[in-house]
Amino acid sequence: MDAGLLISFEGIDGCGKTTQLARLVDRLAAVRVKVLVVREPGGTRLGEQVRGILLDPATGDIDPAAEALLYAASRAELVATVIEPALAAGQIVVCDRYVDSSLAYQGAGRGLGIDRVLEANLLATRGRLPDLTVLVDLDPAVARTRLASTGADQDRIERAGSEFFTRAHAAYGELAARWPDRILRIDGDGTADEVEVRVDAALSRPLAARTGIVLEPLHRRQPA
Numbered sequence: 573m574d575a576g577l578l579i580s581f582e583g584i585d586g587c588g589k590t591t592q593l594a595r596l597v598d599r600l601a602a603v604r605v606k607v608l609v610v611r612e613p614g615g616t617r618l619g620e621q622v623r624g625i626l627l628d629p630a631t632g633d634i635d636p637a638a639e640a641l642l643y644a645a646s647r648a649e650l651v652a653t654v655i656e657p658a659l660a661a662g663q664i665v666v667c668d669r670y671v672d673s674s675l676a677y678q679g680a681g682r683g684l685g686i687d688r689v690l691e692a693n694l695l696a697t698r699g700r701l702p703d704l705t706v707l708v709d710l711d712p713a714v715a716r717t718r719l720a721s722t723g724a725d726q727d728r729i730e731r732a733g734s735e736f737f738t739r740a741h742a743a744y745g746e747l748a749a750r751w752p753d754r755i756l757r758i759d760g761d762g763t764a765d766e767v768e769v770r771v772d773a774a775l776s777r778p779l780a781a782r783t784g785i786v787l788e789p790l791h792r793r794q795p796a
């Protein structure tokens with residue numbers, strides 16, 4: 573595998589994607605595969621500064637195009653300085669959010685249009701879309717309840733109204749229909765263990781086909 577592999581995890585806030593990402597990374601580590609994990613926005617010095625601007629409620633409302641381009645700027649720096657070099661070295665890169673977040677949140681959520689935001693992101697990513705995307709699909713109302721139950725302060729994006737998340741959620745479904753070979757849509761309703769079984773069922777085969785990596789079966793983790 574000399575071209576590396578780019579896997580992204582996507583879904584609306586509160587869907588549980590970061591938990592599933594961490595579980596996959598653990599399972600890869602268990603078969604001695606080390607991966608590079610990055611999160612967006614952020615992951616570089618510029619990206620972390622831009623992340624601060626984007627997520628700080630003090631930034632307030634900004635122009636949707638400005639918002640999309642800030643996310644794209646963070647992504648461009650990350651792709652150029654971290655993701656591309658890692659892929660060129662044959663590594664597996666796992667992204668907690670990538671272009672599809674911009675297509676769903678800025679394209680649909682903010683109403684800029686998926687294709688216009690995609691165009692800006694093809695510039696930012698040098699045309700590098702993920703090889704595989706795990707989309708954790710959860711009803712926006714359920715996701716919102718989950719988020720509220722954590723008691724954490726809401727960031728600037730999370731403060732957008734429920735209609736924003738309904739539009740973003742619908743857009744993720746459109747993206748899955750548009751890229752059926754790339755985007756694996758997983759039902760995110762249920763416990764983390766239940767969702768992990770679904771991720772495993774969807775991801776194991778394409779992962780093995782692309783990399784030869786065979787994950788250990790999940791039942792090894794059942795309580796003794």
Ligand code: TYD
Pocket residue numbers: 584585586590611612613627643668669670671673674675677678727729730
């Ligand atoms: P973060 O705290 O990383 O949230 P999460 O754990 O849900 O990934 O904050 C990132 C926020 O930015 C999140 O609300 C999604 C949003 N976002 C966009 O609107 N567009 C993008 O391109 C990206 C990467 C994130």
